[in-house]
Amino acid sequence: MTNLYIGSIAIIGTVILYILSAKIHDRFAKPYTIPVLTSTVCIVIILLISDIPYAAYMTGGRWINEFLGPAVVALAYPLYMQRHTIIKLLIPILSGIIAGAVIGVLSGVFLAKWTGFSDEIIATISTKSVTTPVSMAITESIGGIRPLAAILVIIAGISGAVLNDLLFKLFKIHHYIAKGIALGSASHAIGTATSMEKSLIQGSVSSIAMVISAITVSIITPGIITFLV
Amino acid sequence: MLTFYKIVFQIVILYLFFLLGEWIQQSLHLFIPGSVIGMIILFLLLLLNVVKLSWIDLGSKFIIRHLALLFIPVTVGVIEYLNLFKGDGLILVFIVIISTLLVMISSGLLSQWLVQRKEIKND
Incomplete structure (x- = not known):
């Protein structure tokens, strides 16, 4: 009974906080006001203060989470709408994604090795640019730590969503195709959601980047880890 | 109100593609997530005109517009x-x-x- 109660409150509360934070973001469109960040921080604080375990929150939260599957399927729609542009620019798109995937794995592995982290952690960090289910699968196959992989994936997602505008300005990345590729390659589905807010075409490119980089990382990572770690 | 039912019905269609993708992933032991397989199948069926755009457009637009909401429960896992x-x-x-x-x-x-x-x- 109490679980059902906490579960329903979790669903309703999450949706209300999301709507509120989206309204705040509309008013004050700053990188640090993106709804996924502000809502998450609010919920974490509420759970900590009221001493509710994450598992209890997730009795409701998992129903929201369940929609992620069909949401990824829905990305076929923008992909289909933008198919002509994408096919025309396929080579630049693929080159950018593959370069990003390789640099993502190598930079993660080198930096973690250089700062002296254990082999398990180095293996785990190599998968942080790709969407959670793929990251978990690769992590397991190369001897990493699965829950840590999930959290590093979230950090990669949120940091890309928060810092993309600043970074694009700094490095003069202004083409929507380039922005879409950058966000999808570095910040997977959270980056794709950020791209979708800018335009349908940027979002479509982002979803392609998310998928292709997931495939690329899963192919190259086992090799890189065996050679370098 | 009609639009609301359309959106709900179309999300059910998307969910069926997700289940199909999950089933394929598990039976063939693929490393690509079921949702991505479902997306690729839906994309191909749209290209082949087997699935009409009007079957999924409203539901897709709705769910994509609120993608950020769907990440919140997982990101709260940081706790x-x-x-x-x-x-x-x-x-x-x-x-x-x-x-x-x-x-x-x-x-x-x-x-x-x-x-x-x-x-x-x-x-």
């Missing part, structure tokens, strides 16, 4: 790893952020350079 944000863990967090930025810079700059080169050639 289980708050000690990652102190001591050595903080270095790891910084490495992830730096590596993420490097991915964005390299993939963004390379693709922008190639796209612009192509656009200039075509003009």
